[in-house]
Amino acid sequence: MSSVTGSHTRTKDGQVILLNAPAYSMDDVENIAASAADGIGLLSTDFMYLNRDNLPEEEEQLEILLRVSRLMGNRPVTVRTLQAHPKTIRAIDSSELSNNCRGVRLGLARPDILQTQLRAIVRASSEGNFRLLLPMVADVTEVIKVKDTINTMHRELCEQNTHSLPDLGIELEVPGALVMAPVLAFEVSFFSISERLKQHTLLAADVNCRNNDLLHDYAPSFLFQISALAEEVRKRRKSVAVTAPLAWQPPAIPLLIAMGVNELVMPPEHIEQARRIIARLTMPKAKLVTSKAMSFWFPDEIQRYAEECLSRLAPGAGC
The missing domain is CATH 3.20.20.60 (Phosphoenolpyruvate-binding domains)
Structure with missing residues (x-):
């Protein structure tokens, strides 16, 4: 064979x-669906929030995710929650947020944004093969808080015949999360290593840095x-x-x-x-x-x- x-x-x-592909737009999803990829290893949801004056509602996000599911068939899709910096999102007032408040930190600071997104993903998982990826995780307490939120809303959604829960993973970009990996492994099902882990570890995210070997x-x-x-x-x-x-x-x-x-x-x-x-x-x-x-x-x-x-x-x- x-x-x-x-x-x-x-x-x-x-x-x-597994050989999966990343998607940052619906055009990317369509290209991946027509390819030989095993699935989508990173579906960034940032495109749902950019270039608009309002935040996407739960039903809008659900509709997009279900469209992704239909295009991909039974192939797995790993959905990353909002990762973009709030300064790039017109619908978010970033004046009172710290410069590093993005990813799961933004979600915990603005639970309305996180909960809307989580509900859409949990609901979509009852019809599609989805996994949930949390960006910018630094400590296990952040994961536990998100899991508590998911479990609470899952109990509510079960009353509406939504019983599925997506596997939960973290995107590794903060060096502290790597140190905590033995503990985090008790709380999540998978890890996804981002290029930003290298940048943050070496403090070499500046593309103009002449010491290019740091980002080799x-x-x-x-x-x-x-x-x-x-x-x-x-x-x-x-x-x-x-990734x-x-x-x-x-x-x-x-x-x-x-x-x-x-x-x-x-x-x-x-x-x-x-x-x-x-x-x-x-x-x-x-x-x-x-x-x-x-x-x-x-x-x-x-x-x-x-x-x-x-x-x-x-x-x-x-x-």
């Missing part, structure tokens, strides 16, 4: 890897963070996704899979090549290469070694 047929992509020795795709600190998280949450049988650009660089795919990442989120046009690479991989060989790659100190050395090894790890993948 081919390793690229069936519901998911598998390595040559049977490890299942193969930055050792970022790779070690991914490896440490995957090793830790695997103890709790929780899944790990990577950073590293996820769709062919030489990096064996490294990420060997570390324990089981979902890669990439633009649809990269999926077929990633699928060919994964189908030719064996975990023992990938782990050997990854162990050696992680011994280098400079990101360009890691990248060069990964590139040199790719043809041996995935012969015939057309890389």
Whole structure:
């Protein structure tokens, strides 16, 4: 049986890897629906809030989510709650909000926004294959507060015959959440590693910074963070996704899979090549290469070694 047929992509020795795509608009959703992606690994809901003078109501959000579900069929969709900075949303008065008040922090500061969004997502999950992703989480208490809100509204929605609850995950971008991963793993079902984790860890989000190696795709600190998280949450049988650009660089795919990442989120046009690479991989060989790659100190050395090894790890993948 081919390793690229069936519901998911598998390595040559049977490890299942999900290849999903990100969506930031309904146009993106339509493109993904027509692609070979296993699902949507990141559906940003920010587009529902931008370029308008009012906040989207529950029914409007529900209608959009149900349209996404119809387009995607039974393929999974990971919905990220509002992540955009409030200063970019005309309907939100950001004058009394701190500069870092976004993501789950904004939701907890403005429960009207969070609750409206959560109700729409919970209701949509009764008809579609949705997961819920919380951005900007820094501490387990934030997750518990959101879960309490979800449980309260779920009891209310059960009276309306809405019984489904989406799996809950967090988007890792705050280094503190990485430290708290052993605790967070008790409260959530999955983790999604954002490119912003690297930026926030290295304080190097400024694109004009001349020390470009800090934001190198193969930055050792970022790779070690991914490896440490995957090793830790695997103890709790929780899944790990990577949405950073590293996820769709062919030489990096064996490294990420060997570390324990089981979902890669990439633009649809990269999926077929990633699928060919994964189908030719064996975990023992990938782990050997990854162990050696992680011994280098400079990101360009890691990248060069990964590139040199790719043809041996995935012969015939057309890389």
